[in-house]
Amino acid sequence: MKKLPLEKLNMIFVWINKLFILNVCWILGMLGGLIAFGIFPASTAALGVSKELLNSREIKVGKKFIQFYKRDFMQANMLGFLWLGGAVLILVNYAALNNGFSANAVTIFFYIVILIVYSSLTVHLFALHSSFQASLLTYFKNALIIGITKMHITVSLIAVHFALIYGALTIPAFFLFFYGSLSSLATVFITKNLYHRLEEKSAREQESTNYSITKERTKYGEKTT
Numbered sequence: 001m002k003k004l005p006l007e008k009l010n011m012i013f014v015w016i017n018k019l020f021i022l023n024v025c026w027i028l029g030m031l032g033g034l035i036a037f038g039i040f041p042a043s044t045a046a047l048g049v050s051k052e053l054l055n056s057r058e059i060k061v062g063k064k065f066i067q068f069y070k071r072d073f074m075q076a077n078m079l080g081f082l083w084l085g086g087a088v089l090i091l092v093n094y095a096a097l098n099n100g101f102s103a104n105a106v107t108i109f110f111y112i113v114i115l116i117v118y119s120s121l122t123v124h125l126f127a128l129h130s131s132f133q134a135s136l137l138t139y140f141k142n143a144l145i146i147g148i149t150k151m152h153i154t155v156s157l158i159a160v161h162f163a164l165i166y167g168a169l170t171i172p173a174f175f176l177f178f179y180g181s182l183s184s185l186a187t188v189f190i191t192k193n194l195y196h197r198l199e200e201k202s203a204r205e206q207e208s209t210n211y212s213i214t215k216e217r218t219k220y221g222e223k224t225t
Helices: 005-032 039-055 061-098 105-131 136-149 151-170 172-224
Strands: none
Touching: 005 039, 005 061, 005 172, 039 061, 039 105, 039 172, 061 105, 061 136, 105 136, 105 151, 105 172, 136 151, 151 172
16 A cells, blocks of 8 residues: 555654664763764664664654663773774774875785775674674675675665764764664664675574584483483
8 A cells, every 4th residue: 555645754754753863872971981982882782673663663762772881881992992902903093094104006006905904894883793693703805795795785875874974074963863773773784685684693502502512511420321
């Protein structure tokens, strides 16, 4: 059945309301962690809520956000500070190159390559963390592989993030009302099919591991009896 204009308008207002609430939660989550300890869990929580929103608009955004924020607080910060360490190294190298230190063509070329690879990793890293549970090494490895091998998705994500950042810098109110939520929703929307396959693979591997552990315990129990 074709939707009436009023129904479409209502759906638009529902989405605007959900995205506004999510953005407020994202900002409060950052402030709650004193920015340094809040930005990473707040961002992964916003990504998790966005994923839920794409499946159902009936969810309670605030409740879900708090749930993801608490669950991922420690690991998201560990992941974030490892990522931040890499970013600091890149900035230090940039400062050295800018001052003429070892500034030859080969060094500059490798620096640009590292910058591209790191940017590709960045746009996938926290989105992967919000999709499934794994080790920190697994997140970095998968983000790096996906960032390089799925370049069309990576470029799309980078373009969207640059556009949203430009919007936030041009219109500060946009940052307060929609930047965090739209950024999260766009990321999840672009990557949902790809990450869903990874999530299924991770679940199968976890089931296989649990089965192997159970089998070994059963064998051990049989031997001891």
